[in-house]
Amino acid sequence: MLDMSMFRDHADVIRADHDRRGLSHDSIDEVIRLDDEWRRSRYDADQLRKQRNEAARGIAEAKKSGDESAANEILERVTDIGAKIDELSLYSDECLSKRDSLRMGIPNILHDDVPVGEDDQKNTLLSLHGEKSEMKFEPRNHNDLIELNGWVDLSRGAKVAGSRFYFMQGDLARLDMALQQYGSDFLIERGYTLVQPPLMMNREAYEGVTDLSDFETVMYGIKPDEYYLIATSEHPLTAMRMDEIIEPSELPIKLVGVSPCFRREVGAHGLSDRGIWRVHQFTKVEQIVICNPDESWDHHEDLLTNAIDLWDSLGLHYRVVNICTGDMGTVASRKYDLEAWLPGAGSYKEVVSCSNCTDYQANRLRMRYRTSEGNSAVHTLNSTAIATSRALVAIMEQYQNEDGTVAVPEVLRPYMGKEILESL
RNA sequence: GCCGAGGUCGCAUAGCCCGGUAUUGCGCGGGCCUGGAAAGCCCGUGGGAUCUUUCCCUCGCGAGUUCAAAUCUCGCCCUCGGCGCCA
Known part of the structure; x- marks a missing residue:
């Protein structure tokens, strides 16, 4: 606001x-x-x-x-x-x-460097990282790989919950946990404090962090209590200091959240969304910064650097794009996305979103810091570190072998104790 | 879930019984003093409006009683303690 x-x-x-x-x-x-x-x-x-x-x-x-x-x-x-x-x-x-x-309902003021454009076609390329691996065979898409290896049971997920729910099992489930552990370790190393947030929030706190239309299209409401399942740990972690006046000595507050994320995904359909790319529930490691307004653009670059270093360390090929006006949404002033290369799908797709929300959320949350001239709004920033389901898709497609097996990225081997994921 | 005690400005605290301008301390900011500092002293330190001088709102939230509510009444939320249940 x-x-x-x-x-x-x-x-x-x-x-x-x-x-x-x-x-x-x-x-x-x-x-x-x-x-x-x-x-x-x-x-x-x-x-x-x-x-x-x-x-x-x-x-x-x-x-x-x-x-x-x-x-x-x-x-x-x-x-x-x-x-x-x-x-x-x-x-x-x-x-x-x-x-x-x-x-x-009035959106945040965009940063000057946001490109003007109607939709994601007008997002501009900032950088390319890693290389497309040479594959001397026709790469499978992740949906074929999970089926071949028995790692995800979508039909039973649909039976007990509904479409887009799933059971993840065996080595893929272990790899999911390894990613959570690795991602949070990576950020703790860089001075972030690990936080496990509440997975539900009340209406007032939720209105502080998100676009109102998200209540219809994104969030699950819990009745009879007026609770909402979180769509990302960004929401509780940012709202954590709602109605508080923060001592300047506490800033910047740097948090890494790990939590399941729940999304209704209303209106999302289509063949390209098969498998676990777009699901109602996944786990995400998230970076949060609450800071002095003068420093937020520097922190924005730092969050992007963290994401880049993390994805580089996983040995994945991806690109970074600068999100344009039409693709931006209400809350962010500027947003970078990381888009991983999916050889099976033959395209780059969004895996990380890195936003500076300036004082937009802070104003709604009445979240201020003390200055000599009175209290003034802090800035809030958030960036994905690893959304596990999407990272798994990228890993499966980029690390696949001709026989349908999938190698474990080097940095995750200590967490897995093996080099190749076993099928069920 | 039941019983009891609480929720007051950044933190702590008084005021509540008996309705009539929100008390004091700490922290923080500014000033005086000083060669410089400490100490001491003075002023400021929730939100809003404004004719720039004043005014209004604010005591967990909401409703009620009243000329007037932090104070009385009712409902709700949260915290703490005890009991119960429980991974």
């Missing part, structure tokens, strides 16, 4: 941002109008409250000195003031809540 001062003093910046995104200015104008209306009615109500408080003080004074008639006289003058205040307050509260629910 953008700070109100942006709308009052720099509305031109928001308008220019909407132009880059191809959005109309209607909701900006409406926020400004409602703000104006709120301030006006709020001021009027405050003046009435002032009268009421003065009268209340007068009554207290009169009663203290035993002058009942003076007290009654004041009382008579202000009998209907309460009703007037209620009426005005109701209106101003309405303006305020309309203003803010509209404001929640």
Whole structure:
């Protein structure tokens, strides 16, 4: 959520941002109008409250000195003031809540270097890492590999839960655990604190970290309790300091979260999504930074560097892209993706997403740090380290052999105790 | 789940019984003092509006009673202690 001062003093910046995104200015104008209306009615109500408080003080004074008639006289003058205040307050509260629910839907201001474009076709290539391995055979896609080796039981997953649920078993399940262990060790080594978050969050905390439309398309709601299963540990880890004022000496806060992630994936269909590429539940190792606003762009580069070093160490071929305006979403100001090469699919596909959300989440979460000029919003950043299901797909497709076996990446062998994954 | 005690400004604390301007300490920031510092002293330290001077809101959340609620009443949430259940 953008700070109100942006709308009052720099509305031109928001308008220019909407132009880059191809959005109309209607909701900006409406926020400004409602703000104006709120301030006006709020001021009027405050003046009435002032009268009421003065009268209340007068009554207290009169009663203290035993002058009942003076007290009654004041009382008579202000009998209907309460009703007037209620009426005005109701209106101003309405303006305020309309203003803010509209404001929640207005996206973050994009960084200047975000390329303009309608969809992911316009994302720009930043760098290439590793090399396409020479395969003297027709590479299988991961869906064929899991079937051939018996590592994933999709049909029984569908039976006991639903489509896109699965049982992962044998050496692939072990490799999943090895990736979690390796990924978190890698970041602990770099000064991140390992955190296991709650896997459900309440509505208020959740609204602080995500786009409202995600409640319909992404998150599972838990009834009868008003809980939501987390779609990523980014959400609880970022919301962790909600409603807090953080001492500057505590910054930057660097966390590595490991958790299952739950996603409804409403509207996602198609052949390209077979197997475990797009599923309702997977495990993810996530990096989080909460920092001073002056440092967030440096931390953004650091998060990307961590992801790059980690994926390089796995010996995988991938590319880094700069996400364009149309592919950006509401919360991030700038986002890099890592896209791994999938020989079986013959394409690069998203495995890591690295975002600087600037003060957008912090404003919603009322998450501030102390400065000599008062309290001001921190910046929040997040980046995938390893989403295990997708890393597994990349490993299976890039490390596959002609006979359908799959080699274990060098750095994971100590965790696995073997060089080749065994089939079931 | 049951019983009991609690939730007050960054932290700690007073006020609640008996309704009438949110107390004090610590921490932090600024100033005075000093060759410099410590100590000491003074001011500031939740959010918002504003005609720049003042005002309004804020005592876990919500509703009610009242001219007036941190204070009284009701409901809910959370924390701590005890009991029960339990990996």
